Amino acid sequence: MREIVIISGKGGTGKTSLTAAFAALAKNSVLCDADVDAADLHLLMQPVIQQMADFMGGSKALINPDLCTSCGTCIDLCRFGAISEQFQVNAIRCEGCGVCVDFCPEAAIGFPVQRCGEWYISDTRFGPMVHARLGIAEENSGKLVSLVRKEARQLAEKRGADMIITDGPPGIGCPVIASIGGATALVIVVEPTVSGIHDMERVVDLAAHFKVPGMVCVNKFDLNVEMTEAIEKLAIRRNIAVLGRVVFDPAFTRSMVEGKTLFEYGEPTATRQQVLDIWTQIIKSPSMNTLGIVDLKSTIQ
Amino acid sequence: MIISIASGKGGTGKTTISVNMALALGAGVELLDCDVEEPNAHLFLKPKIERSEKVEVPIPLVDLDKCTFCKKCSDICRFNALAVVGKQVLVFQELCHSCGGCMAVCPEGAITETGRELGFLNFGARDGIGFINGRLRVGEAMSPPLIKQVRAAANPQRITIIDAPPGTSCPVIAAMSGADFILMVTEPTPFGLHDLKLAVEAVRLLGIPCGLVINRADIGDRKVFDYAEKENLPILLTIPFDRRIAEAYSRGKNIVEEFPEWRQRFTELFRKIEVIITERGGAAHA
Ligand code: SF4
Ligand code: SF4
Ligand code: SF4
Numbered sequence: 001m002r003e004i005v006i007i008s009g010k011g012g013t014g015k016t017s018l019t020a021a022f023a024a025l026a027k028n029s030v031l032c033d034a035d036v037d038a039a040d041l042h043l044l045m046q047p048v049i050q051q052m053a054d055f056m057g058g059s060k061a062l063i064n065p066d067l068c069t070s071c072g073t074c075i076d077l078c079r080f081g082a083i084s085e086q087f088q089v090n091a092i093r094c095e096g097c098g099v100c101v102d103f104c105p106e107a108a109i110g111f112p113v114q115r116c117g118e119w120y121i122s123d124t125r126f127g128p129m130v131h132a133r134l135g136i137a138e139e140n141s142g143k144l145v146s147l148v149r150k151e152a153r154q155l156a157e158k159r160g161a162d163m164i165i166t167d168g169p170p171g172i173g174c175p176v177i178a179s180i181g182g183a184t185a186l187v188i189v190v191e192p193t194v195s196g197i198h199d200m201e202r203v204v205d206l207a208a209h210f211k212v213p214g215m216v217c218v219n220k221f222d223l224n225v226e227m228t229e230a231i232e233k234l235a236i237r238r239n240i241a242v243l244g245r246v247v248f249d250p251a252f253t254r255s256m257v258e259g260k261t262l263f264e265y266g267e268p269t270a271t272r273q274q275v276l277d278i279w280t281q282i283i284k285s286p287s288m289n290t291l292g293i294v295d296l297k298s299t300i301q
Numbered sequence: 302m303i304i305s306i307a308s309g310k311g312g313t314g315k316t317t318i319s320v321n322m323a324l325a326l327g328a329g330v331e332l333l334d335c336d337v338e339e340p341n342a343h344l345f346l347k348p349k350i351e352r353s354e355k356v357e358v359p360i361p362l363v364d365l366d367k368c369t370f371c372k373k374c375s376d377i378c379r380f381n382a383l384a385v386v387g388k389q390v391l392v393f394q395e396l397c398h399s400c401g402g403c404m405a406v407c408p409e410g411a412i413t414e415t416g417r418e419l420g421f422l423n424f425g426a427r428d429g430i431g432f433i434n435g436r437l438r439v440g441e442a443m444s445p446p447l448i449k450q451v452r453a454a455a456n457p458q459r460i461t462i463i464d465a466p467p468g469t470s471c472p473v474i475a476a477m478s479g480a481d482f483i484l485m486v487t488e489p490t491p492f493g494l495h496d497l498k499l500a501v502e503a504v505r506l507l508g509i510p511c512g513l514v515i516n517r518a519d520i521g522d523r524k525v526f527d528y529a530e531k532e533n534l535p536i537l538l539t540i541p542f543d544r545r546i547a548e549a550y551s552r553g554k555n556i557v558e559e560f561p562e563w564r565q566r567f568t569e570l571f572r573k574i575e576v577i578i579t580e581r582g583g584a585a586h587a
C-alpha cells in the first residue's frame with residue numbers, strides 16, 4: 001500500500017490545507033491524520049465517526065496511602081522527581097517507568113494503565129479517514145501515531161484503496177519519526193522564510209536518516225522569491241524532487257473558515273491549478289511508481 | 302520571572318513574539334529557545350554563539366563478565382529497551398528512558414551507565430540579551446529531556462523568555478511548567494482556535510495564568526475573540542496581517558527593528574504581563 005506523508009518541520013506552512021486539497025483530488029484513498037497532538041484535518045473534512053476506541057498508553061504510578069510506611073525508597077529511586085514529600089505521585093511528571101512500583105517494600109504502589117486519548121474511523125465526503133485525539137499533556141504521541149497509521153493501512157487494504165494520504169505532525173521528534181517510518185514518500189511543505197529553509201534541512205536530514213524519499217513544494221512562494229529559489233536549489237542538491245510552487249492566497253484561510261477545501265471554495269483559480277499540478281507530479285513521481293509504470297492515474301478526479 | 306510563549310498550532314508567530322519582546326526589553330533578559338526539534342529563534346535574534354555543550358542522557362552499559370543473564374533488567378524495563386538473548390544483553394538505546402531501573406535491579410552490579418547523545422545546547426548573547434537554545438540530534442525521538450536541560454541552564458537572575466514548541470503534549474509541558482505566565486500566540490482561524498482551546502486546557506492543568514496575542518488578527522473570523530471573552534482570557538496584543546511584516550520575517554528581519562513604532566507595543570505587552578503576575582502574588586522567581 002502506498003502512503004504519502006505530508007510534513008513540514010515548521011508548523012503553519014499550510015500543510016493541513018494542502019493535505020485536504022490533495023484529499024479532494026484523490027479518488028480512491030484513505031485519509032490519515034497523524035498530527036495527533038494538534039489534529040486539524042477534521043475541521044475541513046467534517047468526518048462522521050463510524051467507529052471509536054480508547055487509546056491506552058503507558059501506566060502511571062499511584063501510591064496507596066493506607067499501605068505506605070513513608071520509607072522514602074520510591075522518592076530516592078524516581079529519576080523524574082515525580083513523587084512529593086507527602087508521597088503523592090505527580091501524574092504529569094511520572095514517566096511510567098514503574099521502578100518505584102517494583103521497589104516499594106510494602107507493595108503500596110499501583111500502576112494503572114492510562115487512557116491517553118481516543119481514535120476514530122470515520123467517513124468523509126472524500127472517503128474514509130482515520131484520526132485521533134491525544135489527551136492534553138499526554139506522552140506516547142509516537143505510539144498513537146503508529147496506531148492510526150496501522151489502522152489506516154488495514155482499512156486501505158480492506159477497501160482496496162490506491163493509497164493513503166497522511167497529514168504528519170510538525171517537528172523532527174518522536175511523533176514525526178513514528179509518522180514517516182515505512183512511508184512511500186514524504187511531501188515536505190516549506191514556506192520561503194529563513195526559518196522555513198532551516199527547518200526543511202532538518203526534515204530532509206531526518207528523511208535521509210530513515211531512508212524515505214522526499215519531495216518538496218514551496219507554499220506562499222511569492223512572499224520571498226529568492227528564498228523560494230534557494231529552497232529549490234537546496235532540494236536538488238539533496239536529491240529531493242521539486243514539485244512546484246503555490247502562491248500566497250487568502251483563499252486558503254477563507255475556505256478554512258467555511259470548513260471547505262480549496263477545491264470546494266469559490267471559482268476555479270490559478271492557485272487551484274498550481275495545487276493540481278503538484279498533485280499530478282506526486283502521482284507521477286518515481287517514488288510513488290517504483291516499477292517505472294505510472295499506474296496511479298485513476299487517483300485524480 | 303519566567304514567561305513561556307506557546308501556541309497549540311505551529312506557525313502562529315511564537316518565535317516572532319519571543320524575539321521581538323526580548324529585543325524590546327533589551328539587556329537583562331534571557332531568551333531560551335525550547336523548540337529543540339526546530340529551533341528558529343537564533344535566525345532572528347542573531348546572537349553571537351559563544352559556546353556549545355553536548356547533552357547526553359544516561360543509558361545502561363552491561364558488563365557481560367559479571368552478568369548471569371537472570372533477565373531481571375529486561376523484566377523491569379517498561380520501555381522494551383533491554384533484551385536478554387542467550388549470552389547477550391541487548392540495549393536498544395533509542396527506546397531507553399533513562400529511568401535507572403535496570404541498574405537498580407541488577408543483583409550482580411553488572412550495569413553501569415554511559416551516555417546517549419540527545420543534542421546540543423548553544424549559549425550566546427546579543428546586546429546584553431542572553432540566549433540559549435537546544436538542538437535535538439536528527440533521528441533522536443525524545444525532546445523533553447533536552448528541553449529540561451535548556452531550562453536548567455537559564456540564569457534565574459534574569460527575566461526568562463521561553464520560545465516553546467507547538468502542540469500540547471510532553472515537550473510543551475516541559476517548556477511551560479514552572480513558568481510565571483504563559484503567553485499564547487494564536488491566529489483567528491478555525492485551526493488556530495481549535496489548537497488554542499487545547500493549549501488553554503494544558504495551561505489550566507498546570508495552573509499558570511495566561512493571556513493571548515492574536516497574530517494576523519484580521520484574517521479569518523471573530524471566533525477566537527469570542528472565545529477569549531467567554532473564557533476570560535485577556536488579549537494583550539493584536540497584530541494585523543501586513544504583507545510587509547510577512548516579507549520582513551521571510552528575510553529574518555524583526556518587527557521592532559523594521560517598524561520602530563512596534564517597540565513600544567512589545568514593551569507594553571511585557572508591562573501588562575508583569576501586572577498580571579504581580580496581581581497573582583508575584584513571580585516565583587527573581
Ligand atoms: S516505597 Fe512504598 S512504602 Fe516506601 S514511601 Fe514509597 S510508597 Fe511508601
Ligand atoms: S513510575 Fe517511575 S517516574 Fe513514575 S513515579 Fe514511579 S519511579 Fe517516578
Ligand atoms: S539484571 Fe544484571 S545480571 Fe541479570 S541479566 Fe541483567 S545485567 Fe545480567
Ligand code: SF4
Nearest residue numbers: 378397398400401403
Ligand atoms: S534505564 Fe530504564 S528505560 Fe533504560 S534500559 Fe534501563 S530500565 Fe529500561
